[in-house]
Amino acid sequence: xxxxxxxxxxxxxxxxxLADENRGRLDAARVLGLNLMASPGAGKTSLIEHxxxxxxxxxxxxxxxxxxxxxxxxxxxxxxxATAIQINTGGECHLDAVMVRGALQQLDLPNxxxxxxxxVGNLVCPASFRLGTHHSVLIASVPEGDxxxxxxxxxxxxxxxxxxxxxxxxxxxxxxMARFRQGVEMLNPGVRTFAVSCRTGExxxxxxxxxxxxxxxxxxxxx
Amino acid sequence: MHEMxxxxxxxxxxxxxxxxxxxxxxxxxxxxxxxxxxIVDDSVAFYWDFVARGTPAEGARLVFRRVPAxxxxxxxxHEFAPxxxxxxxxxxxxxxxxxxxxxxxxxxxxxxxxxxxxxPESTGG
Numbered sequence: 001x002x003x004x005x006x007x008x009x010x011x012x013x014x015x016x017x018l019a020d021e022n023r024g025r026l027d028a029a030r031v032l033g034l035n036l037m038a039s040p041g042a043g044k045t046s047l048i049e050h051x052x053x054x055x056x057x058x059x060x061x062x063x064x065x066x067x068x069x070x071x072x073x074x075x076x077x078x079x080x081x082a083t084a085i086q087i088n089t090g091g092e093c094h095l096d097a098v099m100v101r102g103a104l105q106q107l108d109l110p111n112x113x114x115x116x117x118x119x120v121g122n123l124v125c126p127a128s129f130r131l132g133t134h135h136s137v138l139i140a141s142v143p144e145g146d147x148x149x150x151x152x153x154x155x156x157x158x159x160x161x162x163x164x165x166x167x168x169x170x171x172x173x174x175x176x177m178a179r180f181r182q183g184v185e186m187l188n189p190g191v192r193t194f195a196v197s198c199r200t201g202e203x204x205x206x207x208x209x210x211x212x213x214x215x216x217x218x219x220x221x222x223x
Numbered sequence: 224m225h226e227m228x229x230x231x232x233x234x235x236x237x238x239x240x241x242x243x244x245x246x247x248x249x250x251x252x253x254x255x256x257x258x259x260x261x262i263v264d265d266s267v268a269f270y271w272d273f274v275a276r277g278t279p280a281e282g283a284r285l286v287f288r289r290v291p292a293x294x295x296x297x298x299x300x301h302e303f304a305p306x307x308x309x310x311x312x313x314x315x316x317x318x319x320x321x322x323x324x325x326x327x328x329x330x331x332x333x334x335x336x337x338x339x340x341x342x343p344e345s346t347g348g
Contacts (some may be wrong), residue, residue, distance in 0.1 A: 002251070002339070003245075003336075005241070007333055008332075009240075010329045011229055011328055034328075092228075124261050125261075152323075154259055157259070182264050183310065
């Protein structure tokens with residue numbers, strides 16, 4: 001006679017516990033961690049290049065780059081002036097807390113202010129795996145279309161910051177900003193949003209100010 | 224897409240609770256999967272056969288309970304299931320709606336046979 005055993009345990013709980021450990025290491029070193037997610041081609045690496053170039057004079061930055069096979073993105077981050085660690089996921093569609101833990105061990109955390117984790121380009125899987133970073137940042141881009149919040153609710157629900165990139169293309173593509181924002185608002189009311197163009201630089205100063213303020217807050221908060 | 228990792232995590236939870244319950248064979252696993260959780264039942268079932276092989280949970284039946292997405296209207300309080308990609312409140316057409324259910328993903332319970340049943344059945348195959 002089988003016995004029914006109640007469990008009620010979240011299936012990604014093990015990853016969550018490791019993510020908490022990663023968070024502890026970042027907090028101990030007073031490093032702000034950002035998890036940057038987007039579909040392929042939305043502009044993750046371009047945003048990182050801009051951010052590193054703009055802030056590397058004032059902040060000590062590192063980038064952990066998740067890629068399925070190549071080191072192209074890590075090379076670009078390094079060329080822009082950041083310490084870059086490459087994680088090849090070997091086909092996995094997302095980074096998880098274990099992979100990030102391995103990368104953290106290679107970094108001199110006490111001598112860093114800001115760590116940007118560039119997740120694998122994917123709007124589904126990375127949403128489920130917490131890494132231990134302080135903020136989840138999603139880059140949407142205008143050419144992807146205004147339906148993305150409706151099609152990838154898991155991703156849009158879980159982020160703290162949203163960038164809408166490639167706004168310089170708004171005159172040329174069909175993108176209903178009101179419809180996009182309405183979908184976002186239903187899933188993630190009041191999420192901090194920046195409309196930017198990594199090509200023209202429009203909107204980036206507001207994003208950079210937010211990053212600097214978040215770094216300063218982290219250093220104060222942990223002091 | 225990441226159901227392999229998910230399934231391994233599921234196995235860890237199931238085996239831990241089976242041990243605590245006396246260490247018998249696991250005959251069924253009841254899972255709760257929200258419609259918004261982007262987990263594919265068939266894919267979990269596919270990987271399950273691989274990851275559970277050789278463990279006390281090998282061959283366990285997977286029972287999925289799907290939780291449909293439910294939205295609640297902030298304006299009039301109406302609760303509804305979203306249809307397609309129109310998420311407006313069907314009662315008052317407000318777009319001030321919030322997700323109430325549909326992103327669950329957890330092991331709800333397992334069915335464990337009594338521990339003795341493990342021994343005589345160890346066919347070694």
